[in-house]
Amino acid sequence: MATETLIAQAARVKAAARVVGLAPVGQRNGFLTSAAERIRKAAAGITEANDADLAAAVAHGATPTSLDRLRLTEARLEAMAVGLETVASLGDPLGVVVEGFVRPNGLRVERVRVPLGVIGIIYENRPNVTADAAGLCIKAGNAAFLRGSSAAMGSNRAIVAELRAALVDAGLPGDAISLVEDPSHAVAAEFMGLRGYLDCLVPRGGPALIASMREHAQVPFILDGDGNCHTYIDADADLDMSVEVVTNAKVQRPGVCNATETLLVHASVADQVLPRLDVALASVEFRGCERTRAFVGRATVASEADYAEEFLDLILAVKVVDSIDDAITHIARYSSGHSEAIITSSLRAADRFCREVDAAAVVVNASTRFVDGGELGLGAEIGISTQKLHARGPMGLEAITTVKWILRGEGQVRR
Amino acid sequence: MATETLIAQAARVKAAARVVGLAPVGQRNGFLTSAAERIRKAAAGITEANDADLAAAVAHGATPTSLDRLRLTEARLEAMAVGLETVASLGDPLGVVVEGFVRPNGLRVERVRVPLGVIGIIYENRPNVTADAAGLCIKAGNAAFLRGSSAAMGSNRAIVAELRAALVDAGLPGDAISLVEDPSHAVAAEFMGLRGYLDCLVPRGGPALIASMREHAQVPFILDGDGNCHTYIDADADLDMSVEVVTNAKVQRPGVCNATETLLVHASVADQVLPRLDVALASVEFRGCERTRAFVGRATVASEADYAEEFLDLILAVKVVDSIDDAITHIARYSSGHSEAIITSSLRAADRFCREVDAAAVVVNASTRFVDGGELGLGAEIGISTQKLHARGPMGLEAITTVKWILRGEGQVRR
Known part of the structure; x- marks a missing residue:
């Protein structure tokens, strides 16, 4: 059960969501432009709070990666402001008539896009998520109830103060963006249990957070899941393209969910393309099957676990397969359902891959x-989203709305 | 953890789902027409199995209501067959391009409707759900994994045997429709925990089933929830229409979720409309506020609990309100988010009600x-569905599909 304090805060956020949901788009956009301006003006103060968070994280022995995710540079603050302005420039997702028709008895029926209500977001480090997520939530007529990590608490507080002031600038209730004050795991579990207050919860974090969600969540949620992504080089692939695309998919930003983790290569082109990838991906560690190792001498032996893992690092699992069927079967077994790619010049192979691979x-x-x-x-x-219900793949404004059926009649009754 | 037997069955259903998902619509429709024919031909055998279920239920002291839900009359069997034929006549939900565009870098992007995979359905009594649900699942390219109640086991087995034969008639794997053989609560809990095998679970039952879902479900689900539905008679309502519509909403079929449970009446018309409803709804028990009781002498005092309850019976809670605001506030407090109605001639009142009431x-x-x-x-x-994520309100074929993003390029890499 959630504590009195958290429930009282949730009740305020819920009341504010009602107001934002009925506010015209001009007012919601007014918040976004005002928030961008305020974040630019408050840059010094936000950076100061971030420096304090960073110093504390260093003292706690944080890794360079987590420090990087926590750090708010001037460029990142500007990106936050530009992000809010971009969201302001997008069309209004609300009020869109998804479908409309008249029934034989004269009932006029519409399905109309409406806000979800209160969106809860649990995230780790990365204080820029605070502004990004809150901006999307308000644009789509929702309130944002945010639970950041303890390491980013000072930075998040500084950003949320500006966002709440921008809500008031636009004549909206400040409680429509609200930060959980106690970043403990106990309160996070309470947060996941706020049934009746959270219309949707989006956890953005690693496997420990997802496991905790599965244990504690009492509210509907959308999993922002892992990406164990594959790229398959088909027998009919353009090999120059293969080398360029695989290199990009692996090294352009290896630490993110849409980076390729496993390479599958058709046996008929393995001898030509693997030696070239050995060179192109010199910075990458190869873990391969026996046939891979025949062409990439430095490759170590890939285990079952390697094919199942999301490395998020400069490591590539490689397997030589005998057919597109074998590639599709391998993907069906190990994929996390995020993103799967094929390189091919064969229309038939492309169509089969699109049809038969089950991924976002x-x-x-x-x-x-x-x-x-x-x-x-x-x-x-x-x-x-790596789940199939509600939203699948990249989630924009539409993913944080729902629909409402509207039936208009002139006294129809059911016989 | 699920038992070996249940997991083995689930694995067969999952494999079958893959085949159905790739089958052309002609084949899926072929199953539906064949199933309708087989159910008509097997009517005697199915009725016999149903009679045995009914006799056992009587021996166990089943209520008349639950016996009625369990009973398969000739008319109900014919309705099952017609239902399957109707689903065959509907358009194919699969392959629909929901959205498509080209990015500045030439990437061609589409979102395409695809099956969910395996749909689990838990239902109580009502063996007709077996054919209805399985028909929809197959049409939308899914497999149906069914868990009916122990009371209906014989009837469900007889129906599933015909459905599986119809799958084989159409060249599809029989395992695409599969019935859990052990109807115990323990196995139901295991069923709810089949993560990796059930892509979506739809529980159709009462509060005890929903509570069990909240405790045991490890898979995504869509709640088919309660309907504590309101009808509000506005100050500007046509009173003849009000009497006719409220009467229909309450008595045409009181035991279902979309029947009206609470009537709200604007104070300015209460003296005219309540005495008329007292007569029109002579078979209905009234539970009202003080002002209601001034016009309906036989009304008992309504408690808080009465306003919160889904009676599913010939009982109506009534409250006289001073404004549309009070009506909307009352609904916001007690509504289960199913269906809410207003009777009014005022455009402004209708628009406000549509905008401000949060319901499916x-x-x-x-x-x-x-x-x-x-x-x-x-x-x-x-x-x-009374939830906001994925599907809201009546769920047809589209509600049991998902989308897949398809990106087609000519070697694009990210800079």
Whole structure:
């Protein structure tokens, strides 16, 4: 059961969500532009709070990666401001009539897009998520109830203060963006149990957070899951393209969910393409099957676990397969359902891959790195869903709305 | 943890789902027409199995209501067959391109509708759900993994045997429709925990089933929830229409989720409309506020609990309110988010009600009884969702699909 304090805060957020949900888009956009301006003006103060968080993290022995995720540079603050302005420039997702028709008895029926209500977001480090997520939530007529990590508490507080002031600037209730004050794991578990207050919870974090969600969540949630992504080089692949695309998919930003983790190569081209990848991916550790190791001498033996792992690092698991069927079967077994790519010149192979691979995104002749809200034109993303219900793949504004049926009649009754 | 037997069965269903998901619509429709034919031909055998279930239920002291839900009359068997044929006549939900565009870098992007995979359905009594749900699942390219109640086991087995034979008729794997053989609560809990095997679970039952879902479910689910539905008679309502619509909403079929449970009446028309409803709803028990009781002498005092309850019976809670605001506030407090209606001639009141009431369906000048898949033209329904994620309101074929992003390029890499 959640404590009185958390429930009281949740009740305020819920009341504020009602107001934001009924506010015209001009007012919601007014918040976004005002927030961008305020974040620019408050840059010094926010940086100061961030420096204190960083110093504490260093004292606690944080890794360079986690320090990097925690750090707010001037460029990152500017990116936050630009992000809010971009969301302001997007169309209003609310009020869109998804479907409309008239029934034989004269009932006029519409399905209309409406806000979800209160969106809860649990995230680790990365204080820029605070502004990104809150901006999307308000644009879609929702309130944002945020639970950041203890390491980023000072930075998050400084950003939320500006966002709340921007809500008031726009005539909206400040409680529509609210930060959980106690970053303990106990309160996080209470937060996941706020049934009746959270309409949707989006956890953005690693396996420990997901496991905790599965244990404690009492509210509907959307999992921003792992990406054990594959790229398959088909027998009919253009080999120059293969080398370029695989290199991009692996090394352009290895620490993110849409980076390729396993390479599958058709046996008929392995002898030509693997030696070239050995060179192109010189910075990458190879873990391969026996046939891979025949062409990449430095490759170590890949275990079952290697094929199942999301390395998030400069490591590539490689397997030589005898057919597209074997590639599809391998993917069906190890995929986390995020993004799967094929490089091929065969229309038939491309079509089969698109049809038969079960993932949020299937990519033909391009880098898996494109499976991203910004790259796909969503303007911004609240996360990438690896579940099948509600939202799948990159989630923009539409993913944080729902629909309402509206029936209009002139006294119809059911016979 | 699920037992070996249940997991082995689930694995067969999952493998079958893959085949159904890739089968052309002609083959899926072939199953539906063959199933309708087989159910008509096997009517005698199915009725015999049902008679045995009924006799056992009587011996166990089943209530008349639950016996009625369990009973398969000739008319109900014919309705099952017609239902399957209707689903065959609906358009194919699969392969629909929900959205498609080209990015500035030339990437061609589509979102395409695809099956969910394996749909689990837990239901109580009502053996007709077996054919209805399985038919919808196969049409949408899914497999149906069914867990019926022990009371209906014989009837369900007889129906599933015909459905599986119809799958084979159409060249599809029989395992795409599969019935859990052990109807115990322990196995139901295991069933809810089949993570990796069930892509979506739809529980159709009462509060005890929902509570069990909240405790045991490890897979994504869609709640087919309660309907504590309100009808509000506004100050500007046509009173003849009000009497007719409220009467229909309450008595046409009181035991279902879209029947009206609470009537709200604007104070300015209470003296005119309540005495008329007292007469029109002579068979209905009234539980009202003080002001209601001034016009309906036989009304007992309504408690807080009465306003919160889904009676599913010939009982009506009534409250006189001073304004549409009070009506909307009352609904916000007690609504289960199913269907809420207003009777009014005021455009402003209708628009406010549609905008401000948060429910799966909002109805203007018609009976709440219309919030139903058949009545709204979905052809059939898998249930009515009272949740906001994925599907809301009556769920037809589209609700048991998901989307897949497809990206097609010519070697694009991310810079």
